[in-house]
Amino acid sequence: MSTHSPDSSQVSRNASQQKGAAPKGAPQKPSWQRGRWMLLLIALICGAPIAISYFTYYVIKPKGGSTSYGTLIEPQRTIPSALMVTGDDGREVPLDSLKGHWLMISVDGSACGETCAQKLYFMRQVRATQGAERERVVTVWLRTDDAAVPAVVKTAYPDTRMLRADSAAVAAWLPATDKTNDTDHIYLVDPNGNLMMRFPEQPDPSKIKQDVTKLLKWSRIG
Template structure:
């Protein structure tokens, strides 16, 4: 009987004891250990590495295309001007007066010229504008003076566009330039050059010499046109005006 009372009252006593502890601010603490933290996965899987490599390859490919596009943009103005002028042939479909030099002849890097100041520089240093070139000896006979006059007048008739043109006289010997020539053509660059190098670069015809012609060099330094001997300056003007109109370089 007593043992039955003990078994009956023991749970009650324990329950009452727990209630009293809760009232006094005590809580029951779990003795179970917390769950272990998940194991970290590797930072980069094989697929991620492949994706990174593909992205790097795509970036290099885009870089190459960007450089190609820039090169095309830079060369487009000259290509468009030549195509328009020689293929489309604006204003009635007439051909040019000057003979197109094909293939174009870049200014030789070894072609050096000496100015009035005595300094020697590459002729290619004049790149960036259109060059109208004549080659003759320093004494400048009548044919030489006529070409210088034509070049000066063609340039002057271009109005504001004349600043895009530089007239150049390549002097092929050491003869002194007459004072009247210097005074009349002060805006022309008078440069001493080796006659052999000049003749090798400036093409003539079977019946003419390089000293018989006026030549045109584009702003990229390419010799691209030769005007006839004893040229008509009004027709030279027409060609030059068209080229300046259809090309915005230089």
């Protein structure tokens, strides 16, 4: 009676199957490919809030009950790189150095009459009502002359940036209406330096607050 010893190739195949190796021809998904898809997924998740906020306000342009109170500025106007401002320290800097925050901007002469003071008050209150999010908002008063600011105004609005700027340069950047001037409005600039909204003359501060709150909620920039 004769016996046949298994050849070496057969022994190797059996050993591989016993160790749980995948059958010959089974598809294998490289680990580097899985990692690439994971990185792409993380990038999409991180970028979604920014994309949604800009898509909502610049593409969808809500109508009906969800219409914004402020007028959207189209096309977008970035802060001019040549627009310089001067603080109380006498140092001249580009206005776009304030990028990185949401800017609420008012324009007036330094004497700051009743309408000017009312706008500064509205901006201060809108910012204060944002709670923990208020640090994302900076209120800015662009003064169009070199006169002194009344002490009572400085005391009442210590957190407002009071900056001197050329009136012609400011007017060329900030659009008014056929019946108004830039000094009649409050403007909103996004953290990327884009002028995005103009609020009406004699505005309702509660409605400005609603617009600002929505923007801060939907956007994580700034």
